[in-house]
Amino acid sequence: xxxxxxxxxxxxxxxxxxxxxxxxxxxxxxxxxxxxxxxxxxxxxxxxxxxxxxxxxxxxxxxxxxxxxxxxxxxxxxxxxxxxxxxxxxxxxxxxxxxxxxxxxxxxxxxxxxxxxxxxxxxxxxxxxxxxxxxxxxxxxxxxxxxxxxxxxxxxxxxxxxxxxxxxxxxxxxxxxxxxxxxxxxxxxxxxxxxxxxxxxxxxxxxxxxxxxxxxxxxxxxxxxxxxxxxxxxxxxxxxxxxxxxxxxxxxxxxxxxxxxxxxxxxxxxxxxxxxxxxxxxxxxxxxxxxxxxxxxxxxxxxxxxxxxxxxxxxxxxxxxxxxxxxxxxxxxxxxxxxxxxxxxxxxxxxxxxxxxx
Amino acid sequence: xxxxxxxxxxxxxxxxxxxxxxxxxxxxxxxxxxxxxxxxxxxxxxxxxxxxxxxxxxxxxxxxxxxxxxxxxxxxxxxxxxxxxxxxxxxxxxxxxxxxxxxxxxxxxxxxxxxxxxxxxxxxxxxxxxxxxxxxxxxxxxxxxxxxxxxxxxxxxxxxxxxxxxxxxxxxxxxxxxxxxxxxxxxxxxxxxxxxxxxxxxxxxxxxxxxxxxxxxxxxxxxxxxxxxxxxxxxxxxxxxxxxxxxxxxxxxxxxxxxxxxxxxxxx
Numbered sequence: 001x002x003x004x005x006x007x008x009x010x011x012x013x014x015x016x017x018x019x020x021x022x023x024x025x026x027x028x029x030x031x032x033x034x035x036x037x038x039x040x041x042x043x044x045x046x047x048x049x050x051x052x053x054x055x056x057x058x059x060x061x062x063x064x065x066x067x068x069x070x071x072x073x074x075x076x077x078x079x080x081x082x083x084x085x086x087x088x089x090x091x092x093x094x095x096x097x098x099x100x101x102x103x104x105x106x107x108x109x110x111x112x113x114x115x116x117x118x119x120x121x122x123x124x125x126x127x128x129x130x131x132x133x134x135x136x137x138x139x140x141x142x143x144x145x146x147x148x149x150x151x152x153x154x155x156x157x158x159x160x161x162x163x164x165x166x167x168x169x170x171x172x173x174x175x176x177x178x179x180x181x182x183x184x185x186x187x188x189x190x191x192x193x194x195x196x197x198x199x200x201x202x203x204x205x206x207x208x209x210x211x212x213x214x215x216x217x218x219x220x221x222x223x224x225x226x227x228x229x230x231x232x233x234x235x236x237x238x239x240x241x242x243x244x245x246x247x248x249x250x251x252x253x254x255x256x257x258x259x260x261x262x263x264x265x266x267x268x269x270x271x272x273x274x275x276x277x278x279x280x281x282x283x284x285x286x287x288x289x290x291x292x293x294x295x296x297x298x299x300x301x302x303x304x305x306x307x308x309x310x311x312x313x314x315x316x317x318x319x320x321x322x323x324x325x326x327x328x329x330x331x332x333x334x335x336x337x338x339x340x341x342x343x344x345x346x347x348x349x350x351x352x353x354x355x356x357x358x
Numbered sequence: 359x360x361x362x363x364x365x366x367x368x369x370x371x372x373x374x375x376x377x378x379x380x381x382x383x384x385x386x387x388x389x390x391x392x393x394x395x396x397x398x399x400x401x402x403x404x405x406x407x408x409x410x411x412x413x414x415x416x417x418x419x420x421x422x423x424x425x426x427x428x429x430x431x432x433x434x435x436x437x438x439x440x441x442x443x444x445x446x447x448x449x450x451x452x453x454x455x456x457x458x459x460x461x462x463x464x465x466x467x468x469x470x471x472x473x474x475x476x477x478x479x480x481x482x483x484x485x486x487x488x489x490x491x492x493x494x495x496x497x498x499x500x501x502x503x504x505x506x507x508x509x510x511x512x513x514x515x516x517x518x519x520x521x522x523x524x525x526x527x528x529x530x531x532x533x534x535x536x537x538x539x540x541x542x543x544x545x546x547x548x549x550x551x552x553x554x555x556x557x558x559x560x561x562x563x564x565x566x567x568x569x570x571x572x573x574x575x576x577x578x579x580x581x582x583x584x585x586x587x588x589x590x591x592x593x594x595x596x597x598x599x600x601x602x603x604x605x606x607x608x609x610x611x612x613x614x615x616x617x618x619x620x621x622x623x624x625x626x
Contacts (some may be wrong), residue, residue: 082531088522090524190567
């Protein structure tokens with residue numbers, strides 16, 4: 001590891017929620033704090049930046065102690081060298097692009113500050129905004145100028161609060177790539193807050209799923225998807241979670257009774273109240289009258305509730321007693337009628353069914 | 359029957375609205391128009407040559423602008439503190455600050471006498487410092503400041519509390535102290551609102567009468583501001599009083615117009 005890492009422990013009362021988290025991020029790494037809104041993700045960033053004071057906690061960046069409630073240390077926000085990217089970007093409306101970026105630069109001549117700011121703006125492809133005030137920026141432009149400003153102070157830590165949520169869907173993809181590249185070049189620890197699992201998977205080297213102020217699970221995106229520790233995490237990663245009761249089934253498999261006499265098979269072991277989770281892209285759609293073929297031991301029948309095309313995939317929601325969402329590439333869907341209300345069968349392998357204790 | 363009545367009422371309502379608006383408009387505009395039509399423009403301009411009139415206008419400008427500077431310099435940080443801090447007794451403090459808004463000006467004048475007059479609470483202190491306020495120009499400034507400051511304070515506090523908090527927080531995380539954030543972000547962003555607050559306070563100060571009369575008296579060239587001069591003149595020199603009134607109306611219109619214009623310039 002090249003530079004200093006970041007260590008955060010914070011306990012704070014946030015309205016009804018008690019925030020109690022502890023995370024550590026090494027230099028050059030990015031930890032995504034993911035969870036629903038109101039989970040306390042942003043409060044972690046605010047505690048690091050000094051905008052929120054936990055009643056108990058430690059914030060340490062390398063050798064510098066920014067907060068230690070035990071010894072009464074609490075540095076003012078302006079004395080913590082953080083790069084905080086706000087959710088609405090918080091560009092100063094009365095300052096031109098370069099003045100926004102140059103805001104944190106002190107003790108230099110105006111000419112040098114401008115040159116430095118313009119250089120940063122150009123690095124993000126928005127050099128043409130140097131003399132323009134933020135009022136007319138597009139969402140993507142605002143994000144780039146704000147990112148340039150965040151880096152101008154040469155921060156020891158990067159804190160990104162929902163960096164892509166203010167953007168429209170088309171801008172989001174390119175802005176996401178810009179951000180990913182920037183993070184790749186960065187050698188400081190980064191915390192990124194997001195409510196979107198895919199965004200967390202894109203930006204974070206690791207993901208910590210937060211809900212109700214607590215970290216539920218911490219790991220890489222694929223680890224979380226492969227072995228979600230709770231139904232909440234499974235649901236959050238985008239998996240379909242079917243609630244049911246597990247008991248030993250045929251061939252060493254586990255059978256999960258999900259009601260109405262329907263059983264789902266899993267290669268995983270489990271008993272009692274469980275959630276059977278399966279990812280939408282592991283589910284195939286077949287006509288109800290098609291002969292049963294292949295190794296997919298699981299089969300549910302239901303009616304189509306909705307189908308939406310997202311990029312090159314088709315997302316189909318089926319009411320099979322419990323709602324189930326399948327994601328198929330277009331060719332796979334051609335053989336079946338996906339009109340709303342049409343009967344349809346869903347199939348997937350027992351090995352794709354994960355079991356989570358409830 | 360009831361149905362027909364209701365329909366008639368529905369038809370009459372727009373008419374009633376028009377009548378109400380017309381009555382309000384005539385009632386409020388007529389005195390203003392009369393000031394300019396009752397006396398010929400030539401007479402108006404001639405009477406501006408009068409010593410009393412010129413002295414009163416000069417004094418009004420001088421005292422109101424001095425009061426305005428005091429209000430801005432002290433009031434702006436106070437408004438910032440009220441907008442950004444939560445503390446015990448804040449509501450009481452806010453009420454005290456707003457009190458001059460509803461206090462009869464004559465009562466304000468008496469209160470100022472009781473506090474700052476020769477026999478007032480701080481009288482001995484001012485005496486030992488050889489400071490005289492009563493019947494002095496400085497006393498006019500004190501009265502104006504007292505009466506007009508709430509107009510600015512209220513507006514400025516509202517202006518600061520509507521500044522997007524994330525802008526202030528961004529400034530802090532970008533290495534700026536609270537003082538620098540106040541000067542470089544909060545004030546510029548709130549500037550149009552602050553300016554309109556200042557204009558309101560200035561308008562109130564220009565029209566101040568009661569508190570000034572009671573606390574500072576009405577001496578030409580020393581404490582006789584334009585409203586006091588109008589009162590002093592209207593028995594003996596009605597055209598002169600009208601001329602002064604016309605000038606004040608022009609000021610008021612300019613201030614009001616300025617406030618409205620600034621309201622439109624408000625950044626989103």
